[in-house]
Amino acid sequence: MSGLSRLQRLEAESIHIFREVVATSENPVMLWSIGKDSCVLLHLALKAFYPAPLPFPLLHVDTTWKFRAMIEFRDRRAKELGVHLIVHTNEDGLRAGVNPFASGSRLHTDVMKTQALKQALDKNKFDAAFGGARRDEEKSRAKERVFSLRSAEHRWDPKNQRPEPWHLYNTNKRPGESFRIFPLSNWTEADVWEYVEQESIPVVPLYFAAPRPVVERDGMLIMRDDDRMALRPGESVEMRMIRFRTLGCYPLTGASESDATTLPQIIAEMRDSRTSERQGRAIDHDGAGSMEQKKQEGYF
């Protein structure tokens, strides 16, 4: 490969993957989690099919516990870009009263994210779903293919993955089987932020530091985004200068204290950081191999 910068090479590889999926699948969809990786993913998708509009819809699995700023951002961006947005919530889980406080992070994630996702994919008969996962995020993700085959039950079999030499992706599947596709596989957290800056990609304001109401709980700083979060004895809400490195359900996402209010400051902070970006995600700390297990069960 000659003459291309690191970001240009990553961009071209991702665009190639998008086109490969659209050329070989019948009903693709893009998972849009509204995080920074998702926003980069969407930007790349729009580039891949330019001047055509996006040839697939976006799917957001709404657990009803996302930050309000994420939902506002989602609706505004979908409108601006004129993309087709599908929002799905697991109504059964909602009726059963599953929530991150009473049910715990594990059950909440399984019912409201993993099961909800499967419902949405089955309902719309999507046979290919793009996700923004990167291999540098987590050890079991480091071993996942770009084209990850899922059984009709959405299960991932880590021991039976197809070899993926060069850029030759085996896109064959049987009826009922589907693919999860990860165009950002080879991107790192630093690449994502540098690309956001280079391309001026809008991201949710929560990534930038601002005074926000937080509660210190179980060693994490939780932003109290609405009054569904009841205070435990001895807890108090205080305004602190915080920002988020990743975004998920607000009760499960730890904030970090920071003064980084601009992209260059965020990039500088990340370079100096001594912790990984998923440290603030409660669901990752349910034990060694917990991500692998969630993925086998159908988590993205």
Add this chain to the structure above:
Amino acid sequence: MSAALKLPDADADRHTASLLHLVTCGSVDDGKSTLLGRLLFDSHAVLDDQLTALDRDSKRFGTQGEARDFALLVDGLSAEREQGITIDVAYRYFSTPNRSFILADAPGHEQYTRNMATGASKADLAIILIDARKGVLPQTRRHSYIVSMLGVRHVVLAVNKMDLIGFAPDVYRRIVADYRDAASSLGFGSVVAIPICAREGDNIVTHSDRTPWYEGPALLEHLETVSIEPPEDATKGFRFPVQYVNRPTLDFRGYAGTVANGVIYAHQPVIALPGGQRSRIDRIVTADGDIATAVAGQAVTLTLTDEIDISRGDVIVPADDPLAAGTEVTARLLWMAEAPHSPGQSLQIKLGTATANARVAGVRHAIDIHSFQPRPAATLAMNEIGVARIVFDRPLVTADYATDRELGALVLVDRMTNQTVALGVVESAPPRLRLDETQIHVRPDKVHRVIGYAGSTKRAVFLQRMMGRLLRGLVLFGIVVWLSGNWTLASVVGLADVVLGPLLNSAVASAWRHWRHARSHTELLGAGH
């Protein structure tokens, strides 16, 4: 002069030098994952919360007693932790101030050779690990062969566990000599040997005090500075496998894909293979605006000046540098499925962006992985390498892997199970076939370029034109005879009309082409500044 080479990005040199794809291969238990964990740790790619998890995991699964087991940083699957081996290829990312690295950590066990080959297919450099106590093993030879077959030109021979042989220089030197001997026929561009102890960090980042007799670089130092020559010649004719036809409206018909080789210039005359339709590049479209040139690796959308029928799997190439298409190739295959190849097996070939039904028409020979010599074989079993003839049900545009890493690489998929059963590299693209036999485009000689092949539309048009021209010549001849009565003069006028017209046309067309080419070249250089 150098301006032309710097297209299209003035910073190209700095950026290209800054990303290196690595693959690590070694036998079971020679400390490969430990080495990687150590590289990540020493380049500060391991963060505090990961280190906490590592210390917790080391106590639970570790093979190093109470000490940190760096292998657990990379062995991410539960089965791997339990068995203490690497099963699947893992990709790791780290960078130093001088370079970024994408590292494919490939398993050593023979059972997982296919995963190792996958990791090697994209690599610029291979780190081959050797356990200093064991020396060159059959696995070392097998890995070296695969790495070489997949076109990796540079090797680092990391002789690990030097502490267990007391850092003895003579043992190290004997291993290096053995390896150089074993790899002499594999054609590597460079083999750099380094004595290391991954567990304790000797010669990983800094030179170790325990190997005063070793004068070469430490591993990371070498990886940061090794120069990888560009694999391709930018002046070579471009190859553009069409990936997706983008047709959002009746007014726009674009061919989306990634440039496989060379440089595409707007307005360049092109030919679409295997159909053989000719046209000219109209626009090179990207979301950031149209561009004048596109280089290898860039994902773009081309529009042509003519409406011709091109679909996914076709290859657009320069009109003056086409390739042959054919229905068979000879390829060096690595069989990856558990079931050996069976003669009637119904396969699919994936090559470039094309897919066709295929079968292995005959295994020519297998390769003895110890001697690297051919040996007779009727079939290929899992992890075996052999040379075979592959035939497909429609013509594909292929090239030798040695000259074209994109159109020379293939995978075979079993049509019944959908498993990827083999990967391969094209050894000899098809002989140039006769067009009337196969309907496949080959580069015509000068005469056929003018008169077309028998039965072709071009030939029909040519004959029709010739008839018209002869008739006109005859009429002119008649008129001159009637007017002047001079038969000689009439013959000269008639003949001149028949012959001079086409010659003049061709001369004018040629002059026009040269002028256009010179002009677009000048524009290009202007754009580069």
